Amino acid sequence: MKYPKLRELKEAITALLKGPYTSGFPYEAHRPAKRFRGKPEYSNEGCVACAACSLVCPARAIEARDVIIEGRATRKMILHLDECHYCGQCSALCTTRDDTPPGIKHTAEFDLAGFDRAAMTAATDEKELALCEACGAIITAKAHLEWAAKRLGPLAFSNPTLFASSLKGMGFCEDVIQAAKDRVLRSDRVKILCAKCRRKATIEKF
Ligand code: SF4
Numbered sequence: 001m002k003y004p005k006l007r008e009l010k011e012a013i014t015a016l017l018k019g020p021y022t023s024g025f026p027y028e029a030h031r032p033a034k035r036f037r038g039k040p041e042y043s044n045e046g047c048v049a050c051a052a053c054s055l056v057c058p059a060r061a062i063e064a065r066d067v068i069i070e071g072r073a074t075r076k077m078i079l080h081l082d083e084c085h086y087c088g089q090c091s092a093l094c095t096t097r098d099d100t101p102p103g104i105k106h107t108a109e110f111d112l113a114g115f116d117r118a119a120m121t122a123a124t125d126e127k128e129l130a131l132c133e134a135c136g137a138i139i140t141a142k143a144h145l146e147w148a149a150k151r152l153g154p155l156a157f158s159n160p161t162l163f164a165s166s167l168k169g170m171g172f173c174e175d176v177i178q179a180a181k182d183r184v185l186r187s188d189r190v191k192i193l194c195a196k197c198r199r200k201a202t203i204e205k206f
């Protein structure tokens with residue numbers, strides 16, 4: 001083309017007058033846009049350790065690490081930043097996303113390069129797990145059951161697991177974890193049960 005396009009000429013003159021569009025990083029601190037999805041960070045207060053974020057993470061970058069030692073079961077949520085591609089699914093679908101603070105949210109932190117991949121993690125504290133009082137299987141985190149009971153309000157009374165969890169949360173009764181057994185009885189219905197044992201106690205014939 002013989003002459004430069006007028007639009008390009010206009011852009012060249014504007015850039016001369018206003019300076020470059022790009023930021024001066026790393027010589028100047030960069031300020032990301034308001035909705036920028038930087039390093040995801042957990043909130044110990046907001047996270048109920050339900051593990052939903054690990055199920056929706058397309059990169060499988062989130063681990064729910066469950067440990068059972070001598071009847072005490074805990075879960076720690078661990079996000080491996082070296083595998084995260086900052087898609088935002090974890091924060092968008094976090095169970096407590098509408099709470100203050102939410103369980104997980106993106107910060108504006110973006111300068112995350114490093115050499116030690118094992119150190120590139122974001123994690124919660126250990127949270128206690130609720131175990132089935134009939135078979136000992138993991139149900140979910142106690143904080144998750146309490147969150148659900150609060151959210152449901154009086155409706156939670158129709159679910160013995162939620163009802164008993166809230167009573168325990170308030171200190172009105174204690175944990176009654178039994179050894180695994182082959183039969184779940186009707187009398188077990190008022191206990192904290194996993195879905196499988198709840199089904200057995202509710203609809204199976206003895
Ligand atoms: S509360 Fe949110 S951040 Fe915590 S485990 Fe559940 S989905 Fe993940």
Ligand code: SF4
Nearest residue numbers: 057084085087088090
């Ligand atoms: S931002 Fe996306 S890839 Fe990263 S942890 Fe969350 S869901 Fe996984």
